[in-house]
Amino acid sequence: MGIQDIIEGKKQWRAHVARVKALPPDYQIVYKEMQKYLFKVGPIDLPDGPLLPGIVDFFEEGAAAGKGVLELIGSDVAAFCDDLVKDSRTYADVYQESISANPDTNKK
Template sequence: MSEVENSGFLSKVIGPKKRWRAYKARVKELPGNHRAAVEAIERYLMHFVPTDADSNVSMFEDLVDLFEQAAADGTPIRAIVGEDPVEFVDAFVQNYSEGGYVPGSARKRLTAALARAAGEDAGEEDRTA
């Protein structure tokens, strides 16, 4: 186990390990594009300052609920996140936390990753997401 996993920081970000593992298992079961979108949003959400572990893990569980239902209904990624994924995620997170500053580079990575998940060409955006 790494020092980060031993610290209280990780538990504040992801919440109780059992719930986090269950969330990750559910994400793994999503169809490829929906899984890629959730993982991109997850990376983006890690930039927010956590308020409490229960709120944060609930946020991730609700996120996977949304994408599981969308996948079951055949809803495309863009129908979920719209044209501005940063706006979607910022509105989504307001239900759970005050949030924190998110660097512009994280916003660009999220936008590019969701464009790829939606099957669109991400252009010259950062492809490291």
């Protein structure tokens, strides 16, 4: 990864954050909670993948249609996030694989 890639990545992230800040306040709150949750349990490719920009696209469409954020995703934000990443490889999967591959780590 060269310096140009880092600079481009920062530009993209700043543009993404600007889109989030342009959302209505209730959408921003829910997005930030989803982001926190997904960074804890989400897919390995979350920072570089299409999931976060896709959520912002979805939220922009919902806000433009005049819908509340909970009308779009339901009242259980974590369940909505889990459904988004159900087919993705997560950090929890990697951890489980490492434990399964090395059974001696449990013996102390």
